[in-house]
Amino acid sequence: GQQLNQSPQSMFIQEGEDVSMNCTSSSIFNTWLWYKQDPGEGPVLLIALYKAGELTSNGRLTAQFGITRKDSFLNISASIPSDVGIYFCAGQEGSQGNLIFGKGTKLSVKP
């Protein structure tokens, strides 16, 4: 079945540093989504990408949809302690397809 390869698996960074994580797929997706999950909670949508090559920002977060529709990256600038959590990429086929998730990137921020 379809799989998303998300890297890195975990990151330990200093507060104030920038963070970059990415996701690749063997399949083409029409939509890429980035979610963040805090302990004991469900994932929360951060950014949605709909067009190949699209670059979208949400505050300190920036995400891009790859030209080939098979990859995406998420950047977090000037990290703060509340950025701690697990970040998931997800690909969606069509407008009614279910989400295929990456395995997540666990982010730890040292103050």
Add this chain to the structure above:
Amino acid sequence: KAGVTQTPRYLIKTRGQQVTLSCSPISGHRSVSWYQQTPGQGLQFLFEYFSETQRNKGNFPGRFSGRQFSNSRSEMNVSTLELGDSALYLCASRRDRGGIGYTFGSGTRLTVV
């Protein structure tokens, strides 16, 4: 407006028993999806319901079933529980027809002993 509500939050069951989990979507959202989250497998799609009909189904055994009611509330049922069914079960809803992404509930943590 209220988010996606899942009940109960925590559940402990014995192997062989069955369990029913409930999900109330955001008002106006007609599509409800269920996911299983485990440390080893990550988030795995179980099924999606829209207008009381199952629209998509993931690769899970028949012990996993679900349904949706006319008010869009959904339940999922797991019969003959196995130890490996221990997981966080997440429900997500969206408006459909152009709804942006899915809004997830906080999940039900199921532990099978």
